[in-house]
Amino acid sequence: MPHVLLEVRLLATMSRLAGPIRGAGVVLISLFGAFSVSSPLGWALFAFVAVTSVADFRLPRVALPVGFVRVVVLSVVLGGAGGQWVLTVLTTTLITWQWQWPPRVTVPATVALLAVQVATTGPGVLVRAVLEPVLARVAHELLRRSSRRVDVLRERAAEQNRAAAVVLDRGRREREYLALLHDTAAATFLMAAHGGDPQAVAAQARRDLVLLAERDNAQGTVDLGAALTAVARDSEVPVRVSAEVVPVPAGVALAFVRAARELLANVERHAGAATAELTVSREGRGALVVIRDDGRGFVLDDVPGHRRGLRGSVVQRLRAAGGSAVVDSAPGRGTTARLGWPADD
Known part of the structure; x- marks a missing residue:
């Protein structure tokens, strides 16, 4: 489990x-021990310890019985003469056992070693020989529990981040859907309410159904220039088009198409423009779309907050796709919208 x-x-x-x-x-302890004993027996025991230490480095599966035999040999051969040499090797062995094996293994082995040590050197070693491995086991358990606690906290934080991401994505999808409804159903209802031609209303309704059905199903790559040329061709206002071949992900192209359709619809409904101009070009590895009209223009700050056309259908839509949209307009100067998308590196 991750935690x-x-x-x-x-x-x-x-x-x-x-x-x-x-x-x-x-090995290091036995080197000093051999120097302290200063006899052929001491150096022979040092060589024995050095050879058996190979198991500690290379053979972990047999390191415990080898370590057990090593301490027994030192205790039996040196007895009380071994002094600190035997005791320090014993405690080093018992401490490191606590880090490597579970209590069901280390407890019986520790008891057996202590029994050998008491039999060879007396009970004076028990306090240190028992206290140090117990403290090592306690430290091991504290570290284990602390790490488990950290894992639990990290997993909870990850779950909260995932939940926040889901909420953000759900909000983005809801905003996108509202913008899509504004571009499709709301516009079609408005056309019908103002006595639009029944055939035109029916055709528009069919296009709306297609757009609603394709929501969240955008995959692959699309030529943005060709896609926006088709959008301009359907506009009621004459549009001069200058379009390069600009391949973009289908989801990004869909955001551009819907934003451009909304901008051209605004030109038709509100601008009173004779013509409009649409350019599609590369900008680095990304795309730049500019839509201009020569209409009456407007003051951006005067647009009511409940009007979702520019904010929801253009600005937020491009932002959700990883792009940006900037609309510049003033009374008598027409309107210019710059839609950009920087390709991911």
Whole structure:
């Protein structure tokens, strides 16, 4: 499960490092021990420890029994003369066992080693030999629980981020659908309410159904120039078109088509323009669409907030597709709309 990833990594790292730490530790301890004993027996035991430490580095499956035998040999051969050498090797072994194996393995092995140590050197070693591995096990458990807690918190944060992303996407889809309804059904109802030609209203309604049916089904690549040329051809206002071949994702092209259709519909309904101009060109790896008219123009700040034409059907639609839309207009100067989309690198 995702929420235990950090815990698993931590335990795996501790288990992987425990053997090399134990092997290096007992070799270094035995080197000083051999110097302190300063006898052929001491150097022979050092060589024995160095050879058996290979299991700690390379053979983790047999490292526990090898470590057990190593401590028993040192305890039996040196006895009380081993002093700190035997005791330090013992505690190093017991501590690193706690990092590498579960209690069901380490507890019986630890008890057996302590019994051997008491039999060879007496009970004086018990306090240190018991306390240090217990503290090592407690530290191990605290680290494990802390890592599990961190994983749980990270998973909860990820769930909250996913939920927030779903809410944002749902809001975007709702805004897009409202804009689409404005462009299709609302415009068709307005045409019918003003006594439009029944055949024209029926044709427009069929186009609306096609657009509504294709919602959220935009895939592939589309030539934006050809798509917007077709939109200009359907406009009631004469449109001069200058279009390059600009391939864009179908979803982006659909946003441009709907935005351009809304802008040309506004020219027809409100601008009183004799002509309009539409240009489609590349801008870097992206696309730039400019729609101009020579109509009466308007003041942008005077557009009522409930009018969704420019805001919902043009600006927000392009923004949702990863692009941008800027409309510039003034009374008597016509209107210019610049629609841009920067391709992803």
